[in-house]
Amino acid sequence: MDLAFASSLHPAIGNWPICKIKRFSSNPNAGRKLSARRKFSCSATIATDRTLAPDFELENKKYDLLRATQDTKRGLVTTADQRCLIEAALVSIEGYGIGEPIDLVKLDGTWRLQYTSAPDVLVLLESAARLPIFQVGQIFQKFDCQDQSDRGVIRNIVQWSIPALFEEQDGATLVVTAKFTVVSVRNIYFQFEEITVQDIKINEDLQALIAPAVLPRSFLSLQILQFFRTFKAQIPVRDPVSSRQSVGGLYYLSYLDNNMLLGRAVGGGGVFVFTRAQPLEL
Numbered sequence: 001m002d003l004a005f006a007s008s009l010h011p012a013i014g015n016w017p018i019c020k021i022k023r024f025s026s027n028p029n030a031g032r033k034l035s036a037r038r039k040f041s042c043s044a045t046i047a048t049d050r051t052l053a054p055d056f057e058l059e060n061k062k063y064d065l066l067r068a069t070q071d072t073k074r075g076l077v078t079t080a081d082q083r084c085l086i087e088a089a090l091v092s093i094e095g096y097g098i099g100e101p102i103d104l105v106k107l108d109g110t111w112r113l114q115y116t117s118a119p120d121v122l123v124l125l126e127s128a129a130r131l132p133i134f135q136v137g138q139i140f141q142k143f144d145c146q147d148q149s150d151r152g153v154i155r156n157i158v159q160w161s162i163p164a165l166f167e168e169q170d171g172a173t174l175v176v177t178a179k180f181t182v183v184s185v186r187n188i189y190f191q192f193e194e195i196t197v198q199d200i201k202i203n204e205d206l207q208a209l210i211a212p213a214v215l216p217r218s219f220l221s222l223q224i225l226q227f228f229r230t231f232k233a234q235i236p237v238r239d240p241v242s243s244r245q246s247v248g249g250l251y252y253l254s255y256l257d258n259n260m261l262l263g264r265a266v267g268g269g270g271v272f273v274f275t276r277a278q279p280l281e282l
Contacts, residue, residue: 118270137169
């Protein structure tokens, strides 16, 4: 986990100007000019330190939050004390963004999950921990909203695998797509559209079974391999009651900057801690 948030913003400690003794000058104005330069240098240093102080404090709090979550296996293994510590760290960071509207330009892109208390995510992590035949790799949220003013698309992405069949950790990808609308300063309302299973990567053992390297590859074996490479199953999501309108929910984006996203599922659905990730193509 990348904890390098606070490394670049430490204010210079002990950087106060050092006054050196100069040779006597016969110019009566020399001392006044030197004094003025010293005062300006001191004032500039103090102003710079005051400017950096809030950023330095915020970066330290972000670092503390990530450090508190790093041994929790993304929220799967936590004690009551750890949960209290993480909640306190979350609240201290959320105070910096309170009242500011959602910046969709900053929100746009791919975010990697570092921690959550959401039951629907923890059940996946717990299943992977209990079942040796199932693995859960990286989990992302991908927002597509850069050219929008009040709406966009959100994709919840889970990389998973069955090691006996697929490549480990990211042998397959589950994508849950939803459209969202900004409904208040920090709240978005999303409606699920579809669930997709794609990017199947079978492991070398299965490839060898389908098309042995020592034998000429038949048309059928090539077709099977191509089927796995291009496989994509899409399932529309509908409300089981109305069967027309898709299932939706309210999501509170409690903090957002260039490298961290904090969110809360309204209604007790859990908290989320994300950090910026490399663009993910689907």
